[in-house]
Amino acid sequence: MIDPVLLRETPDLVKASQERRGASVGLVDEAVEADAARRAAIAAFEALRAEQNAFGKTVAKAAKDEKAALVAQAQQLAAQVKDAQRAASEAEARFAEVAGGIPNIVLDGVPAGGEDDFVTLREVGGKPEFDFAPRDHLALGELLDAIDMERGAKVSGARFYFLKGVGARLELALMQLGLQRALESGLTPLITPTLVRPDIMAGTGFLGAHADEIYYLPDDELYLTGTSEVALAGYHKDEILDLSAGPKRYAGWSTCYRREAGSHGKDTRGIIRVHQFQKLEMFSYVDPADAEAEHERLLALQEGMLKSLGLSYRVIDTAAGDLGTSAARKFDLEAWVPTQGAYRELTSTSNCTTFQARRLDIRHRRDDGKTAPVATLNGTLATTRWIVALLETHQRADGSVVVPEPLRPFLGLDVLEPVS
RNA sequence: GGAGACGUCGCAUAGUCCGGUCGAGUGCACCACCCUGCUAAGGUGGAGUCCCCGCAAGGGGACCGCGGGUUCAAAUCCCGCCGUCUCCGCCA
Numbered sequence: 001m002i003d004p005v006l007l008r009e010t011p012d013l014v015k016a017s018q019e020r021r022g023a024s025v026g027l028v029d030e031a032v033e034a035d036a037a038r039r040a041a042i043a044a045f046e047a048l049r050a051e052q053n054a055f056g057k058t059v060a061k062a063a064k065d066e067k068a069a070l071v072a073q074a075q076q077l078a079a080q081v082k083d084a085q086r087a088a089s090e091a092e093a094r095f096a097e098v099a100g101g102i103p104n105i106v107l108d109g110v111p112a113g114g115e116d117d118f119v120t121l122r123e124v125g126g127k128p129e130f131d132f133a134p135r136d137h138l139a140l141g142e143l144l145d146a147i148d149m150e151r152g153a154k155v156s157g158a159r160f161y162f163l164k165g166v167g168a169r170l171e172l173a174l175m176q177l178g179l180q181r182a183l184e185s186g187l188t189p190l191i192t193p194t195l196v197r198p199d200i201m202a203g204t205g206f207l208g209a210h211a212d213e214i215y216y217l218p219d220d221e222l223y224l225t226g227t228s229e230v231a232l233a234g235y236h237k238d239e240i241l242d243l244s245a246g247p248k249r250y251a252g253w254s255t256c257y258r259r260e261a262g263s264h265g266k267d268t269r270g271i272i273r274v275h276q277f278q279k280l281e282m283f284s285y286v287d288p289a290d291a292e293a294e295h296e297r298l299l300a301l302q303e304g305m306l307k308s309l310g311l312s313y314r315v316i317d318t319a320a321g322d323l324g325t326s327a328a329r330k331f332d333l334e335a336w337v338p339t340q341g342a343y344r345e346l347t348s349t350s351n352c353t354t355f356q357a358r359r360l361d362i363r364h365r366r367d368d369g370k371t372a373p374v375a376t377l378n379g380t381l382a383t384t385r386w387i388v389a390l391l392e393t394h395q396r397a398d399g400s401v402v403v404p405e406p407l408r409p410f411l412g413l414d415v416l417e418p419v420s
Numbered sequence: 421g422g423a424g425a426c427g428u429c430g431c432a433u434a435g436u437c438c439g440g441u442c443g444a445g446u447g448c449a450c451c452a453c454c455c456u457g458c459u460a461a462g463g464u465g466g467a468g469u470c471c472c473c474g475c476a477a478g479g480g481g482a483c484c485g486c487g488g489g490u491u492c493a494a495a496u497c498c499c500g501c502c503g504u505c506u507c508c509g510c511c512a
Contacts, residue, residue: 042472046481053481056493060440067492074492197502240469361470371469 001358002102007031017105020112020320027102034095041091045084052081103325104355107292110320110329117319118332124303125312127336132397136339137388138270141167143399144391145419147271158268159260159275163384166416171278171384173410175253178280178305178382180410182251185301187282190252192231195222200234203360205326212261228252229378232283236362240371243364247286247294251381254279270388272344277384284377287364288354291375295351298379299331302347305381308406311389312336314343326352335389346386349379391416 007014011032018025055077059070111119141147146167152160163171179189201207201223206214215224225231232252241248256279267273282301286294299315306313318330327350334343354373357363363371394402399418403411 039472042481046472049482050480052492056440059492071492076492078492 001096001100002105002355003358004035004099006105007099007102008035014102014105017320018102020106020110021103021323022114022321023103027098031095031099031102034091034098038088038091038095041084041088045081045088048077048081048084052077103323104328104353106320106323107329107351107353109317110323111317112321113319114321115319118316118322119319121315121317121331123312123314124307125310125336127312128338128393130338130395130397134338134392134395135399136270137272137337137391140391140395140399140401141270141387143418144401144416146170146391146416147387149270156275159273161271161274163387165419166411166413167387169411169413170387170390170407170416173407174382174384174386174390175278175280176410177308177407179251179253181301181305182280182282182381185249185297187249187251190228190232190235190250192225192228192235192252192254194225194228194231194254194257195220196225196230196234197222200237200360201225201230203237204230204233204356205324205359206230208325213259215257215259224257225254226258227256227279227378228254228281229283232281232378233356233360233376236285237360239362241285241362241364241374243285243287243374247284247290249285250283252281252283254281256383272385272388274384279383280381282349282377282379282381285357285362285364285374286377287366288373288375291351291353291377294375294377295329295331295349298349298377299333301381302333302349302379306333306335306346308404309386309390310404311346311386311393313346324350326350326356328353328355335386336393337389338392344385344389346383346389347380350377352376352378 002014007028011028014031015025015028018028052074055070055074059067059074062070111117135143138147138149144167145165146163148162148164152162155162182189195217198207198221201214206226214226216222217224223230229252231254232250235250236248255276257276258274260273260275263273271277282298284294284298303313303315313333313335316332316334318327318332323330330348330350332345332349333347335346336342337344353375356376357373362374362376364374366372390404391401394404396402401416403414403416408414
């Protein structure tokens with residue numbers, strides 16, 4: 001939910017943001033109207049209610065013989081109040097619906113346009129070159145007996161897989177490395193629920209346009225989360241946080257579930273796009289004034305991980321039209337995948353400013369003692385998909401894969417050898 | 421799965437049987453001031469959240485887990501839901 005004050009006082013700012021996203025500008029005018037209607041309805045109801053409250057007191061105090069007449073009068077008033085109340089709540093609902101359809105205001109500097117209009121901020125690490133024909137991650141995974149897609153499909157269907165042997169160990173090692181970095185940066189580790197209630201899912205903004213991406217268990221009215229961001233954002237729902245000692249920072253580990261509806265035929269080979277994977281996700285609750293600095297901090301942590309793993313990557317500033325509903329700015333780290341000759345997204349970090357917090361009612365106390373919504377930010381610290389870039393980048397002609405040095409203590413291996 | 425108890429302003433509680441004087445008392449914690457003087461006590465006062473109107477001062481409304489209902493009027497009566505706890509059963 002965007003800031004209603006912003007909508008009321010500077011609608012042009014909201015319109016400009018909509019324009020850069022390629023979203024509806026007319027929606028802003030609708031929202032402004034709905035806001036005015038809502039406030040008028042509330043004022044009308046509250047005036048009547050005040051009258052009723054005052055009248056109620058005289059009824060209570062009245063002598064017995066006068067009471068009957070007063071009550072009859074009060075009944076008429078009550079009917080009016082009821083109508084006014086219904087009108088007010090309808091106007092509120094209308095405003096919530098219209099204003100709720102406006103995505104977060106994009107930050108200055110975010111490139112306008114759609115998916116292809118991103119700006120590359122930097123490219124880091126030389127692209128690997130091979131004097132042999134490099135194998136793709138699945139070929140390597142099979143050679144190493146690390147990835148088993150066939151049995152994944154047998155047990156659970158397409159886009160499911162088994163990580164086996166060094167594959168399983170590699171994923172755990174990645175998570176462990178990420179967790180160590182998180183701890184060094186003062187993040188609090190959390191292992192989160194992966195089934196959440198509807199209000200939490202809606203509050204984090206995932207039940208909008210992409211609701212069909214989400215697994216739902218109707219018998220239990222629970223959603224399977226596609227990222228621990230959902231649980232991490234819901235963690236402090238309805239709370240007033242004390243941020244006087246600095247931001248609250250978490251690293252949430254969970255299995256993630258995605259239906260991948262609408263991506264049929266895309267990335268069908270290997271584990272690039274799957275229904276289930278592991279992810280270590282960072283999440284920060286900060287004073288809105290510190291949000292952009294926090295965003296840089298998350299990005300730096302992510303880059304530290306990719307550098308440690310010796311991956312070649314680029315940092316892109318996602319265009320406004322490609323931002324999620326809640327994000328005001330998003331940086332993606334994309335690693336070079338040699339056999340695809342392309343950069344593929346490995347991490348993403350979003351600054352949701354106060355948008356998400358406003359929906360979830362998460363506030364902090366400012367220096368002046370007043371409460372105000374916090375800013376929330378999230379970013380990936382490690383996921384299963386990294387295995388793709390890792391295997392392909394560090395492969396050798398014989399199909400073995402050199403383990404990047406920082407990963408070795410967690411994996412207990414320097415080289416992954418093909419299983420004959 | 422069965423049975424029961426409970427959910428009130430940061431915490432702990434009173435109020436609910438018998439609806440209005442309860443947005444709500446008390447204790448602790450908290451803040452300010454005063455007094456006194458010492459590893460703290462006493463006194464006075466203040467203090468919740470959200471929304472609407474207003475430049476402001478201020479005014480009004482909502483909130484007793486959540487949502488409905490009854491009523492002129494609901495913390496209080498009725499229904500549904502959510503959550504917590506206890507006992508029994510079952511179980512990976």
